[in-house]
Amino acid sequence: MNALDIQDLRLHLPGTARPVIDGVDLTVAPGETVALVGESGSGKTLTSRSALGLLPPGATTEGRVLVDGRSVLTMDSDSLRTLRTGQAAMIFQDPRVAINPLRRIGDFLTEGVRLTGVMSAADAERRAAELLEAVGLDAQLTRRYPGQLSGGMLQRVMIAAALMGDPVLLLADEPTTALDVTSQAEVIALLGRLRQRFGTGLLFVTHDLGLAAAISDRVYVMYAGRIAETGPAATLFDRPRHPYTAALLASTPRLDAPPGRLAAIDGQPPDLRQELSGCAFAARCRLATDLCREQAPAARPAPGQPEHLAACHHGDRLEGSATDA
Known part of the structure; x- marks a missing residue:
């Protein structure tokens, strides 16, 4: 239990x-x-x-x-x-x-x-x-x-x-x-x-x-009242499968980061006074398509990793490091 x-x-x-x-x-x-x-x-x-x-x-x-x-x-x-x-x-x-x-x-x-x-x-x-x-x-x-x-x-x-x-x-x-x-x-x-x-x-x-x-041991990433991604901590931070998770990781200050401005997530979270259609992160996501804006994605497991779930239509495009987002 x-x-x-x-x-x-x-x-x-x-x-x-x-x-x-x-x-x-x-x-x-x-x-x-x-x-x-x-x-x-x-x-x-x-x-x-x-x-x-x-x-x-x-x-x-x-x-x-x-x-x-x-x-x-x-x-x-x-x-x-x-x-x-x-x-x-x-x-x-x-x-x-x-x-x-x-x-x-x-x-x-x-x-x-x-x-x-x-x-x-x-x-x-x-x-x-x-x-x-x-x-x-x-x-x-x-x-x-x-x-x-x-x-x-x-x-x-x-x-x-x-x-x-x-x-x-x-x-x-x-x-x-x-x-x-x-x-x-x-x-x-x-x-x-x-x-x-x-x-x-x-x-x-x-x-x-x-x-x-x-x-x-495990992490849930939350955005606009929804779970965007969840999985074992090591896996999720090493290979994020949701653009929001990847963007958060890319904007985290690191001692080994290259010189220049710190990465930031453009835009603002959705207003609670307005209805929300599609993916909550679509307005701030560089991978967003018409599908994202019209249909809320269901949480899907990563290949061979049933405990690593991401609610993203394009999670497969994020294979790689967090800095790709």
């Missing part, structure tokens, strides 16, 4: 002409790290938050979202509260926003499992101390306030809090964005060790392709 199984998810918001999330399929197996990458506004965060039932006001959904086999979209409020303190947890982008500055670290760590009855107060305190040590912090920090800790330490506290209920699924939404480079590397290494130790499935949301390549 998968830690997360999203099937044909569609999410509509008031005032939009098309779904914000449009037919997404995504899975995370136990102990697996899956990266969800794409530009800002592509739908990455909404997709990850659907696993916790954290949807915007007025949102309507179609499809299925299963966490450890349980349907999230049909849960009542009590079941969702139990899910968020047990089976699934999220590591948010900015720990200083997510942690109440007026409460001690120990209160923040134990509050959820105590109030829902998952653990007694004594068990919760022991679990909090154990997890603080697991993330490389002193257990005595439970008596400190958030303002007494650095940003890197607070993000470690966030990770410990996410593990309090022994979840089968961790959702990490750009968890290193607010940190300096050294702290980023420490947090990424820590997540890798904790995944191996606890066997937790990890969905890592990021716009950093280099980071996705370093941490993930």
